[in-house]
Amino acid sequence: MTKPLLEIQGLRKQYGAVEVLKGVDCTMRQGEVIAIIGSSGSGKTTMLRCINMLEEFQGGRILIDGDAIGYDEIAGARRRKGEKEIARQRALTGMAFQQFNLFPHMSAAQNVMLGLVKVKKMGRDEARALAEGWLDRVGLAARADHYPGQLSGGQQQRVAIARAIAMNPRLMLFDEVTSALDPELVGEVLQVIKALAAEGMSMLLVTHEMRFAYEVASRVIFMNKGVIGEEGDPKEMFVRPQTERLVEFLKSSSFQ
Amino acid sequence: MGYTLNFAAVWRSFDLLLGGLLLSLQLAAVALVIGAAIGLVLAFALVGGSAVLRRPAQLYVTVIRNLPILVLILFTYFALPQLGVRLDKIASFVLTLAVYSGAYLAEVFRAGLLSVPRGLKEAGLAIGLTPMQIRTSIVIPLMVRNVLPSLSSTLISLFKDTSLAAAIAVPELTFEARKINVETFRVIEVWMVTSALYVATCAVLAALMRAVERRLALPK
Numbered sequence: 001m002t003k004p005l006l007e008i009q010g011l012r013k014q015y016g017a018v019e020v021l022k023g024v025d026c027t028m029r030q031g032e033v034i035a036i037i038g039s040s041g042s043g044k045t046t047m048l049r050c051i052n053m054l055e056e057f058q059g060g061r062i063l064i065d066g067d068a069i070g071y072d073e074i075a076g077a078r079r080r081k082g083e084k085e086i087a088r089q090r091a092l093t094g095m096a097f098q099q100f101n102l103f104p105h106m107s108a109a110q111n112v113m114l115g116l117v118k119v120k121k122m123g124r125d126e127a128r129a130l131a132e133g134w135l136d137r138v139g140l141a142a143r144a145d146h147y148p149g150q151l152s153g154g155q156q157q158r159v160a161i162a163r164a165i166a167m168n169p170r171l172m173l174f175d176e177v178t179s180a181l182d183p184e185l186v187g188e189v190l191q192v193i194k195a196l197a198a199e200g201m202s203m204l205l206v207t208h209e210m211r212f213a214y215e216v217a218s219r220v221i222f223m224n225k226g227v228i229g230e231e232g233d234p235k236e237m238f239v240r241p242q243t244e245r246l247v248e249f250l251k252s253s254s255f256q
Numbered sequence: 257m258g259y260t261l262n263f264a265a266v267w268r269s270f271d272l273l274l275g276g277l278l279l280s281l282q283l284a285a286v287a288l289v290i291g292a293a294i295g296l297v298l299a300f301a302l303v304g305g306s307a308v309l310r311r312p313a314q315l316y317v318t319v320i321r322n323l324p325i326l327v328l329i330l331f332t333y334f335a336l337p338q339l340g341v342r343l344d345k346i347a348s349f350v351l352t353l354a355v356y357s358g359a360y361l362a363e364v365f366r367a368g369l370l371s372v373p374r375g376l377k378e379a380g381l382a383i384g385l386t387p388m389q390i391r392t393s394i395v396i397p398l399m400v401r402n403v404l405p406s407l408s409s410t411l412i413s414l415f416k417d418t419s420l421a422a423a424i425a426v427p428e429l430t431f432e433a434r435k436i437n438v439e440t441f442r443v444i445e446v447w448m449v450t451s452a453l454y455v456a457t458c459a460v461l462a463a464l465m466r467a468v469e470r471r472l473a474l475p476k
Contacts, residue, residue, distance in 0.1 A: 118393065
């Protein structure tokens with residue numbers, strides 16, 4: 001039994017008095033592709049954002065390769081790690097966002113290079129070569145010097161994925177990456193993710209694309225009201241859902 | 257009206273006016289650079305969460321913005337030496353103008369900082385940048401583009417405000433014009449030419465700033 005890549009233990013998160021994660025437990029091995037589904041407000045995006053500390057959390061632990069993310073526990077007291085250490089831990093994961101979030105004043109290549117130069121301390125030439133390589137992999141070699149404003153939504157999202165992957169993360173987090181795209185642009189982005197999955201990249205995907213989750217994920221987690229409602233093999237879960245909530249959710253989603 | 261326009265005396269002293277104009281531009285430029293640094297630090301303090309930093313920044317902005325600049329100039333030049341701070345008149349004026357513009361630029365930059373989308377900062381965090389790296393590589397470059405139009409009018413205001421340096425005998429454009437006026441009595445001519453120099457310089461500054469704006473515009 002190999003050591004898990006990601007362990008989430010009793011994760012709790014609240015905004016003021018509202019508890020959005022009520023004790024989530026999850027273990028993920030290297031190379032797994034986990035799709036997280038559930039209705040809006042179920043806590044799936046929040047859970048993803050806790051893993052790279054874009055959200056603070058109040059209870060439980062998140063471990064990547066056994067390394068506790070975000071907080072130290074010293075003699076029972078919980079303390080947030082320093083900014084430098086949190087920045088280092090964030091680089092263990094890569095993230096693609098619903099709204100792409102490309103830096104608008106930088107070309108596609110510069111977007112990919114920024115982390116390589118500033119975080120990985122790579123020379124500019126080496127970083128440029130690596131960036132061009134990744135842009136080529138997402139089918140955008142010819143767009144390396146275009147700015148985000150000159151690219152379509154699908155192209156921007158592919159640059160954003162290249163920017164995250166180029167940092168060589170242990171784990172990729174995809175947060176509803178196709179939700180803001182025109183329907184005809186969804187396919188090109190899903191193709192890129194599929195190719196990465198086929199190469200053994202470990203990923204957690206929050207998605208509304210049930211067909212995609214069914215085809216690509218090795219496991220599906222159904223979030224319901226801040227806890228995991230059901231999880232398992234998509235081939236099994238989508239065909240024979242065990243809980244009433246999942247039955248309802250699948251009925252209301254586009255999956256048939 | 258027995259006044260006949262005669263510019264000959266003004267043209268003879270024109271190099272004095274140009275020298276004054278050059279000094280005015282230098283005063284404005286140095287004050288803008290120092291003022292921008294002050295404004296940037298204040299702006300980060302104003303938008304930052306900590307009250308320990310925000311309160312003093314708010315106090316600075318409020319006090320300076322409610323003082324007439326001439327009072328500030330005279331205070332720095334005449335009162336500070338009594339308190340043991342001795343500056344020559346040019347340094348004293350530049351310092352005053354920088355402190356003054358810092359308060360205005362703080363408000364300009366604060367609005368610019370707030371206009372940078374939160375998602376871009378998160379994208380920076382997600383690739384492992386530190387908060388300081390996000391400020392220098394993402395937030396400030398975008399903020400500067402957002403505030404360029406306001407920065408342009410601040411620069412022009414500062415340039416015009418340099419005429420107040422005449423009050424403490426800094427030999428800038430207005431001071432030189434007054435000197436020529438007193439020596440030649442060509443009152444109308446001197447002030448006409450001086451006004452034309454101010455207007456023309458402001459037009460050039462505005463055009464330059466527009467060129468910078470176009471240069472830095474995000475490609476579409």
